[in-house]
Amino acid sequence: MIKWGIIGAGTIAQRFAASLTKIEEAQLVAVANRTLPKARAFQQKHHASMAFDSYQELLDLAELDMVYIALPHAYHAEWIKKAIVAGKGILCEKPAVLHAAEWLDIQKLLATHPVFLMEAMKSRFTxxxxxxxxxxxxxxxxxxxxxxxxxxxxxxxxxxxxxxxxxxxxxxxxxxxxxxxxxxxxxxxxxxxxxxxxxxxxxxxxxxxxxxxxxxxxxxxxxxxxxxxxxxxxxxxxxxxxxxxxxxxxxxxxxxxxxxxxxxxxxxYIQDDFHGEIVHAMTCFKQGLYESPQMTWSDSLRFAQWIDWLKSKQ
Missing domain, CATH: 3.30.360.10 (Dihydrodipicolinate Reductase; domain 2)
Known part of the structure; x- marks a missing residue:
């Protein structure tokens, strides 16, 4: 059984949690949101065990295996890094970072704190x-x-x-x-x-x-x-x-x-459009992989580099 936490309680997190309930080897343990009432409403709807108004408290849970980061784009890099330090497997909603420099910083941290990390590009897993x-x-x-x-x-x-x-x-x-x-x-x-x-x-x-x-x-x-x-x-x-x-x-x-x-x-789809990426991420985690062979760290770096490059040409 893979025990999950979700950081964020918006629309994308709601859809992810609904998909997670259809996967036998997955269990939603906790959700965190900026406001506790919203976290508790999410907890009740998706049958999570715990709800927090602190993202760090969720990451500090010893029983947590993996975390899905579903925050607005600007907060992805920060909470990827904190989840790495906490030793959790990570699936982060796209875009994983705003700029290529952020991804390179993340890779430096992964060199000393190796964990599974994948950007959630669910289209590739349909x-x-x-x-x-x-x-x-x-x-x-x-x-x-x-x-x-x-x-x-x-x-x-x-x-x-x-x-x-x-x-x-x-x-x-x-x-x-x-x-x-x-x-x-x-x-x-x-x-x-x-x-x-x-x-x-x-x-x-x-x-x-x-x-x-x-x-x-x-x-x-x-x-x-x-x-x-x-x-x-x-x-x-x-x-x-x-x-x-x-x-x-x-x-x-x-x-x-x-x-x-x-x-x-x-x-x-098998179940829904989230199913493939969730099952793949869990399979990689269970196999002890740090990187998905289908959605690699180099892929995420190239996404960010292309976006940086296109923005520079505007």
Whole structure:
């Protein structure tokens, strides 16, 4: 039995806790929130044993094995470090850090306090994404010629939380990281920019449209809070094209081959979209791993480096 604690009691934490209850080898022991009434309401709803208004008190629990960090972006690095020192296995909601420098500091700490740590990029652990990625990497569509990603939503400032706040806000950290996670799964070099346009509000980017080149492959990254567009990723190869709708939480994709044939894949979630990443993180922890082979520390560093780089080009 893996005993979990959750730091944060917002929407994402609620969804995570609901998923956790469906996993036999998982037990929610404690939740911590800034206010005790909210923590206790969360405790009652999700049947946790304890509730705290101190994140550190939760980390100090000797019986706790793993912790899920579900705080606003700006607090991730701080509480990752404190969870490392406390010796807990860690699953941290994306983005794990605001800047690459924060991740490098975390890796220095891990060198002297090794624990399991994984950024929660749940799309990579869905059956549809895993099947699609394997087919592409096995050459099903031939050599990759172009990758395009679009994840754009109409999210006015009213009704949002951290999304429009200085430094931790912006579409890149909140949504564009999904685009980056997919792109960096198929290209491995350092990108160059061909064109980039962005719009801003309150000092943060509310939209970005970038065309890049990496490993000699043209890439498109489109993300924003300013308008709704269908979320879709397309990977064009010399033998066919993959189209994956809702690539940030996919359940299907299609391959259209150059010979005129096509193949559709419907691969629903196992339980829900959190299930795969939770089970994977627990499996790594039980095996004594410090790093996921599917969502590596190098992956998280590259996510942060790409975001730093794109912000520097705006």
């Amino acid at each position: 059956p549809a994404y895993q099947k699609m990625a394997q087919l592409v990497k096995d050459g099903e569509i031939g050599t990759i010629q172009k990758i395009e990603t679009c994840l754009r939503r109409d999210m006015p400032k009213e009704g949002t939380t951290y999304h429009y706040l200085p430094e931790q806000g912006g579409c890149l950290l909140d949504m564009g990281i999904y685009n980056i996670a997919l792109l960096t799964d198929f290209v491995h070099g350092t990108p160059t920019v061909d064109s980039l346009t962005a719009t801003f509000a309150d000092g943060i980017e509310t939209s970005i449209e970038a065309t890049l080149t990496c490993d000699q492959i043209p890439l498109v990254l489109e993300s924003g809070f300013d308008l709704f567009k269908p979320a879709v990723a397309t990977i064009k190869g010399t033998q066919g094209t993959v189209t994956m709708p809702d690539f940030h939480r996919p359940t299907s994709f299609r391959i259209d081959y150059l010979n005129g044939q096509s193949q559709s894949y419907e691969l629903p």
